[in-house]
Amino acid sequence: MFGTAAASDGCSRRVFITTPVQVRASRSSPAFLRTSSRAIKTYASCSNSSVVNGSVIEFPTETIGSRFPDFFGTPTALVTEAFAKVIDGKATAKTIREEIAAEISKMKESSGVVPGLAVILVGERKDSATYVRNKKKACESVGIKSYEVHLAEDCSEQEVLQHISAFNDDPAVNGILVQLPLPSHMNEQNILNAVCIDKDVDGFSPLNIGRLAMRDREPLFVPCTPKGCIELLHRYGVPIKGKRAVVIGRSNIVGMPASLLLQREDATVTVVHSRTKNPEAITREADIVITAVGQPNMVRGSWIKPGAVVIDVGINPVEDTSCSRGYRLVGDVCYEEASKIASAITPVPGGVGPMTIAMLLSNTLSAAKRSYNLE
Numbered sequence: 001m002f003g004t005a006a007a008s009d010g011c012s013r014r015v016f017i018t019t020p021v022q023v024r025a026s027r028s029s030p031a032f033l034r035t036s037s038r039a040i041k042t043y044a045s046c047s048n049s050s051v052v053n054g055s056v057i058e059f060p061t062e063t064i065g066s067r068f069p070d071f072f073g074t075p076t077a078l079v080t081e082a083f084a085k086v087i088d089g090k091a092t093a094k095t096i097r098e099e100i101a102a103e104i105s106k107m108k109e110s111s112g113v114v115p116g117l118a119v120i121l122v123g124e125r126k127d128s129a130t131y132v133r134n135k136k137k138a139c140e141s142v143g144i145k146s147y148e149v150h151l152a153e154d155c156s157e158q159e160v161l162q163h164i165s166a167f168n169d170d171p172a173v174n175g176i177l178v179q180l181p182l183p184s185h186m187n188e189q190n191i192l193n194a195v196c197i198d199k200d201v202d203g204f205s206p207l208n209i210g211r212l213a214m215r216d217r218e219p220l221f222v223p224c225t226p227k228g229c230i231e232l233l234h235r236y237g238v239p240i241k242g243k244r245a246v247v248i249g250r251s252n253i254v255g256m257p258a259s260l261l262l263q264r265e266d267a268t269v270t271v272v273h274s275r276t277k278n279p280e281a282i283t284r285e286a287d288i289v290i291t292a293v294g295q296p297n298m299v300r301g302s303w304i305k306p307g308a309v310v311i312d313v314g315i316n317p318v319e320d321t322s323c324s325r326g327y328r329l330v331g332d333v334c335y336e337e338a339s340k341i342a343s344a345i346t347p348v349p350g351g352v353g354p355m356t357i358a359m360l361l362s363n364t365l366s367a368a369k370r371s372y373n374l375e
């Protein structure tokens with residue numbers, strides 16, 4: 001049976017309130033409408049079917065409530081309620097920020113230097129402005145000096161390049177971040193390529209990605225979001241070596257580097273994308289699932305191998321009139337269902353999101369240590 005509960009974000013949530021676990025058909029079919037990457041999707045919670053790659057996927061309920069081994073090796077049990085350990089990205093990110101702050105404080109004491117991060121924001125997108133503001137706040141909280149340039153939407157590519165060049169030459173700036181997306185009249189590749197490799201704290205330069213992909217090469221920086229996913233696995237003691245991993249999504253900033261990182265850690269990795277046939281069967285083979293798709297609740301409980309570890313990168317706003325802002329954030333994974341099948345899972349929000357900024361701070365600290373020979 002479903003009930004409603006108040007959540008920390010001020011929205012009411014549909015939750016299971018009685019046993020046994022059974023995923024029931026919802027009263028209405030979900031309508032996942034993706035009009036743009038930032039659009040709010042209409043949404044009808046998790047139901048026993050979902051639209052994936054244009055086809056309706058039925059969710060077989062019999063996979064739930066069976067006995068299965070826990071990924072962490074603890075005794076198994078009949079699953080009647082949420083089973084998965086919650087991988088708390090918010091708490092982990094806080095710990096990491098405290099570690100970084102302590103290191104920066106020592107660095108300042110011993111050598112008088114502090115790391116510096118420059119952010120270039122072009123245009124007036126509210127979401128980008130919020131990300132930049134949060135990054136600035138996070139920098140301040142750990143003692144990183146932040147520099148910011150805010151350019152008008154109609155500024156020229158040349159102007160952006162000039163600012164990058166100035167930051168490249170400034171020894172007080174250890175990391176440079178160009179907030180994406182850029183306005184459509186700009187060539188993103190030209191701009192990202194202009195960031196000096198030693199200051200590419202986003203890790204997006206082809207040289208860093210190339211090194212990440214090659215054996216026996218070390219990237220100077222690893223892209224923050226996938227780095228955050230792996231850090232969560234490490235900090236929660238999830239073994240990766242020899243495990244089967246599925247990454248859903250192959251974007252340059254999340255899916256692709258996440259798959260490379262897992263491979264570097266000796267997982268056997270399969271990448272699922274929008275043209276993959278039968279993604280649920282492939283995903284069901286994985287001990288570790290990382291999703292970076294941008295489709296609310298696409299990954300159902302039936303996609304998850306019992307006992308698997310699930311890292312949900314997706315951040316999808318969905319319409320919710322019970323929230324004061326009219327929407328709430330959900331992941332790519334139907335948490336309600338998957339948390340009863342997986343052995344550990346990240347929530348959305350409060351999972352991978354906070355880790356991304358923590359990893360940016362970590363990359364900036366590494367850049368400073370490298371530049372001042374403090375490693």
Ligand code: NAP
Pocket residue numbers: 052053225248249250251252253254255272273274275276279292293294295298313314315316352353354356
């Ligand atoms: P993206 O560039 O749009 O890439 C989405 C990927 O998902 C693509 O590779 C696409 O396949 C694949 N995909 C789309 N529909 C699919 C389907 N039905 N079945 C299987 N694969 C499908 O997105 P992104 O930048 O990687 O971001 C993904 C999600 O993560 C978004 O919700 C975003 O908001 C979130 N995100 C979160 C953080 C964080 O800090 N937590 C950071 C970055 C992004 P094709 O390649 O075939 O098109």
